[in-house]
Amino acid sequence: MEMIAEITDADFGFDHVVPPHEYRIRKAARAVILNPKHEIALLYVAKKHVHKLPGGGIEQGENVSEALVRETMEEVGVEIETLADIGMISEYRGEQSLLQISYCFLAHTVQESGSPAFTDEEREDGFVLRWVAFDEALPLLEQDQPSDYTSRFIHERDIRFLQKTREHFISGEKQPPQYHVKRV
Template structure:
């Protein structure tokens, strides 16, 4: 999978400091999920005023695509067929001593759409599922104003994924 970008604190408006950090590694998978109307799933995190693509952490020993299907079922309420790769983004979240590698795919809904099953943390963060066009998703993320550190990383990362998907999907006529 191609590397799209690496995101550092300086890229999201924080002062860059040359410090030695021992990062904890977190791997995650996420997807641009298309429904029958060619709209994509987008999650609004109302507590911190940003949107994100569905997906999340890959558990130890778990296959990336199995983790992706699990996360999409939890957050969107659908099974998916993975159609292809978008790319990888690496985030250096110094304040959390975390290096996150996110693998992004594009997929389509397979079967019925059910209710998401959010975790308590996701409920407390005010997760709300929306279905929007790819262009609308890009515009929404470009105009988001996350009010926290994590939200700024997520906004930057997912906007890069969406723009990469736009180029890929337009060139392949999917």
């Protein structure tokens, strides 16, 4: 899988120096999810003033695909099929001694199963699911004003993810082209 970006404290003007062996590693699966209207799912986090793409941590015993299916069901309430892998993004969060590696995919909805099943923490943070036109998503994220350390990383990560996904859609059309389904 192609490396999309490595994001560090230096990208935000922070000067946290953490020896590489002191980072704890967290792996995550994330997706740009298209519905039949070519809208994508975004989660607005009101408390943090930021939109984010669906996805989250890979739990022990899960592979990347299983985590992606579980996370999108929890956060969006849809079943998905993966269309393409987009790449990986590494976040070196020195303040948290965390190296987060996100595996990023393009997917489409197969079936709506209901509403998101947000955790208590997500509800407290004001999570709201929004479906927006693909070409409106990046400008929307670029307007966000992340309010804390972690949100700055999420913001930068998801902008880079959307930019890379958009490269797959450059064809002179406003709508993303249809992909042949490829299981990952």
